[in-house]
Amino acid sequence: MKGLLIKxxxxxxxxxxxxxxxxxxxxxxxxxxxxFVIGYLTFVGSFFTLSTISYDEYDNGYAxxxxxxxxxxxxxxxxxxxxMGLSIFTGILSFVLVYGYRSMVQGNGRSQDLLFTVGSxxxxxxxxxxxxxxxxxxxxxEKNRIALVMVVGGGTLIGYGIMKLLGYFSIDIEALFLQxxxxxxxxxVVLAAVIGIVLFFSYKISxxxxxxKEF
Amino acid sequence: MLKIESLKKNYDNFHLDCTLQVLPGNVxxxxxxxxxxxxxxxxxxxxxISTDTGTVQLFGKAAEALTPREKEKLGVxxxxxxxxxxxxVKDLLPVLKNLYQQFNRNAFLDLCNKFSVxxxxxxxxxxxxxxxxxxxxxxxxxxxxxxxxxxxTAGLDVIVRDEVLEILRSFMEEEEKxxxxxxxxxxxxxxxxxxxxxxxxxxxxxxxxxxxxxLSDYAVLKVDPEQMKQLxxxxxxxxxxxxxxxxxxxxxxxxxxxNYPGLVLEKGSLDELITMMIRGxxx
Numbered sequence: 001m002k003g004l005l006i007k008x009x010x011x012x013x014x015x016x017x018x019x020x021x022x023x024x025x026x027x028x029x030x031x032x033x034x035x036f037v038i039g040y041l042t043f044v045g046s047f048f049t050l051s052t053i054s055y056d057e058y059d060n061g062y063a064x065x066x067x068x069x070x071x072x073x074x075x076x077x078x079x080x081x082x083x084m085g086l087s088i089f090t091g092i093l094s095f096v097l098v099y100g101y102r103s104m105v106q107g108n109g110r111s112q113d114l115l116f117t118v119g120s121x122x123x124x125x126x127x128x129x130x131x132x133x134x135x136x137x138x139x140x141x142e143k144n145r146i147a148l149v150m151v152v153g154g155g156t157l158i159g160y161g162i163m164k165l166l167g168y169f170s171i172d173i174e175a176l177f178l179q180x181x182x183x184x185x186x187x188x189v190v191l192a193a194v195i196g197i198v199l200f201f202s203y204k205i206s207x208x209x210x211x212x213k214e215f
Numbered sequence: 216m217l218k219i220e221s222l223k224k225n226y227d228n229f230h231l232d233c234t235l236q237v238l239p240g241n242v243x244x245x246x247x248x249x250x251x252x253x254x255x256x257x258x259x260x261x262x263x264i265s266t267d268t269g270t271v272q273l274f275g276k277a278a279e280a281l282t283p284r285e286k287e288k289l290g291v292x293x294x295x296x297x298x299x300x301x302x303x304v305k306d307l308l309p310v311l312k313n314l315y316q317q318f319n320r321n322a323f324l325d326l327c328n329k330f331s332v333x334x335x336x337x338x339x340x341x342x343x344x345x346x347x348x349x350x351x352x353x354x355x356x357x358x359x360x361x362x363x364x365x366x367x368t369a370g371l372d373v374i375v376r377d378e379v380l381e382i383l384r385s386f387m388e389e390e391e392k393x394x395x396x397x398x399x400x401x402x403x404x405x406x407x408x409x410x411x412x413x414x415x416x417x418x419x420x421x422x423x424x425x426x427x428x429x430l431s432d433y434a435v436l437k438v439d440p441e442q443m444k445q446l447x448x449x450x451x452x453x454x455x456x457x458x459x460x461x462x463x464x465x466x467x468x469x470x471x472x473x474n475y476p477g478l479v480l481e482k483g484s485l486d487e488l489i490t491m492m493i494r495g496x497x498x
Contacts, residue, residue: 003314010306011299014337060296067261067291067363068314069283215263215296 004070004078008052015051026094030101035117038094042121043128045090049083050132054141063215072210079133080203087125091118119188126195130202138209216241216361216394222259222269231255231418233269237361237396242387244409244426245398246489252418253398254294257365260396261291273361287315290354294366297350300339304332304349317358326352330378344375351379355386362386364397368404380408402485406430412485416493424466434468435483435491437461442478453495464491 012019022044029036056065066072095111095118102108139146217237224231231252237243245253258264260271262279271278274288298307304327311318327334330348338346347367354362362383368376387393399405402412412429414422424433438446439460450467464483465471471478483491 003310003312006313007299007302007306007310010310011301014301014303014306055299055301059300061299062296063258063263064291064293064296064298066263067286067289067293069286070314071283074283214265215258 001070001074001078001081003068004075005082008049008078008082011052011055012048015048026097030098034098034102034114037098038091038114038117039121039124041094041097042087042090042118042125045093046083046087046125046129047132048086049079049129050136050141052082053079053133053136057140060215062213066215072213073207076137076203076206076210079137080199080206083129083133084126087122087129091122094118123188123191123195126199130195130199134202134206134209137206216274217260217363217396218270218272219256219260220270220272222256222271223267224255224259224264225267229255229418231259233259233415233418233420235413235420235423237394239392239394241410242383242395242397242408244402244405244412245396245415246402246405246412246485247398247400247415248489248493249400251400251415253400253415254365255418256415257293257363257396257398260363261289284316287317287357288360290357290359290362292350292354292362292364292367294369297346298338298353301337303337304334307353311353311357315357319356319358323352323356326356326382330382343370344372347371347375347379348382351382355382360390360393362393362395362397364395366398366400368399368401376404380404383408402489406485414489414492422492428466429485429488430482432468433464433466433483433488434471435481435487436463436465436471436475437479437481438463442475447474448498451498453491454498455491455495462491462495464488464495 022041026037026041029040056062065075095114098114099111102110216239217235219233219235222231222233229250229252233252233256235243235245235256245256247253255264259266260273260278273281274285276285298310302310308320308323311323312320324334326332327349330352332345332349332352333341338349341349347370351364351367354364364383368379371379383395383397387395395408397405397409405412406426409426411423411425413420436446436451437457437459443461443463446463447470450465450470451463452466453464455462455464468480468482471480481487
């Protein structure tokens with residue numbers, strides 16, 4: 001697993017232009033929109049995991065990869081660990097950059113709002129990756145975009161259906177949301193728990209997808 | 216070392232049915248035309264495809280039950296797949312060190328140096344020969360006991376092919392119990408390397424023979440229609456019609472040398488033998 005992680009980090013390090021672009025955007029938006037800086041860095045950084053899957057897939061690379069002392073479960077585990085590691089790293093990095101900029105340039109060392117933004121972005125990244133990783137593994141980079149549109153469309157329809165169903169059984173969904181919103185400390189906990197469960201199932205599905213693949 | 220029994224894989228237009236064995240200390244060649252089933256066999260051995268029936272045993276254990284640690288004993292070269300082209304050889308050093316407990320960094324770098332494999336260049340910018348040499352160098356420098364090499368010499372010029380074969384010979388000389396299963400559609404590539412050969416055609420093994428026997432006992436007889444009539448056909452494996460009469464493949468060269476002194480008898484290269492086995496008719 002460590003070997004695979006090093007391979008992916010080496011691939012990332014070789015994308016100098018990409019990293020440079022990331023830095024330029026960070027500097028450009030530092031003064032105007034810190035939320036964007038945090039979101040951009042964390043999303044783009046962790047989305048690099050999807051690029052590593054494309055690299056693995058490119059030129060029939062999977063076939064050789066699975067002749068190495070790596071089984072498919074470990075491969076999937078490595079991708080999930082990579083994205084979590086990258087998210088946390090880029091989340092912390094963006095916090096440090098923005099906080100440092102505020103303290104040194106603006107003389108304003110506020111951090112509470114930054115922590116909230118980093119936390120929200122991290123949860124959003126986890127949710128997106130829980131959706132995107134199985135799709136990328138199943139469909140590859142070529143068909144993944146089409147699959148994503150279908151999943152988002154399907155998800156919206158299912159959500160709409162659930163709301164209608166709850167209405168049918170006279171369950172007041174708005175009151176439920178209001179109840180959660182009135183106790184703000186509960187929101188991150190509930191969200192984190194839900195996303196944790198989603199990630200767990202996403203991982204299980206990804207393992208199944210990879211174990212069923214032929215190269 | 217490797218034992219495949221009644222391995223079957225069915226596709227719409229292709230059916231693999233393979234039984235073969237690689238013994239400790241042996242280099243076994245799997246030869247056949249493009250599309251004969253060589254790569255499918257390799258993929259089945261390596262668990263890259265599912266199979267319908269049959270068993271594959273590696274190191275005395277079912278292949279699918281091998282742990283990653285046990286898989287370290289395998290060195291694999293696939294003709295159409297390798298490490299990402301966006302990595303350099305230098306990038307591979309820590310990757311291999313962490314994948315293989317017995318990765319020999321010095322031997323790896325020595326071989327790269329000896330065979331002019333650049334360390335700082337991205338693999339995608341390598342020539343075909345450089346890529347082939349790198350794949351072999353990776354396979355032989357992490358303490359593998361069995362190499363599984365699918366067409367490692369495909370598309371190589373004579374010089375690079377000989378370099379690849381030289382690496383393989385050194386690998387075999389280092390330890391007695393090491394084995395290699397190697398495939399090629401050009402059998403002369405492997406003539407001086409293999410101890411025995413399996414010939415595969417349309418998914419089936421049509422011949423298994425030791426190299427010494429192939430080279431000493433097999434021959435091609437060239438006969439006119441009259442000679443054909445008088446020929447004892449019990450040791451004729453295949454017959455092919457030619458302008459002058461018939462070409463006959465035998466595995467008892469001595470018998471025809473002694474009993475038909477006037478016959479034209481050619482030793483025949485392995486490639487010729489394959490052609491005869493595939494294109495010729497059974498009597």
